[in-house]
Amino acid sequence: MSGQQEAKVESAIEQYGSSLFRMCFVILRHEQDAQDVLQEAFIKYMQKAPEFRDEAHEKAWLFKITANLCKDLLRFKKRNQYVDMKELEQYCKEPEESEVLKEVMSLPAKYKMAIHLYYIEGYHTSEIAKIMQISESAVKKRMQRGREMLKKRLEELD
Secondary structure (H helix, E strand, O other), rough: OOHHHHHHHHOOOOOOHHHHHEEEEHHHHOOHHHHHHHHHHHHHHHHHHOOOOOHHHHHHHHHHHHHHHHHHHHHOOOOOEEEEEEEEHHOOOOHHHHHHHHHOOOHHHHHHHHHHHHHHHHOOOHHHHHHOEEEEEEHHHHHHHHHHHHHHHHHOOO
């Protein structure tokens, strides 16, 4: 790998690594799996060495690749995932946040991915549609259903 390519990868890791990790962790519910997927995403980034129009295009490409790798991992994992609450709490600032995050993590993958990309990463529905490779109306419907599920679950806790 050339010095310029190495600098490009290091810059991408520094710039997007934590956001990509959070998305992976929310989807996969396991820190080591999230780290593995993230590593694999950056390996693909190095191997493909794509040219991007701008920073937003690069970020969207990385999120799309990472989301697809998460889906692939979930597809092959047949066992029930479990997250220790202590591990979960280290990512939350307030106790209420850990309860909300726990409920978000319990949503089906298609809902939690849309919700995460919209509320945590700040993507618009049109951008989420491209990342998830679905229509914009499907994104809106998944977010609506995910919010309804979350609302119901959080009301049950009160």
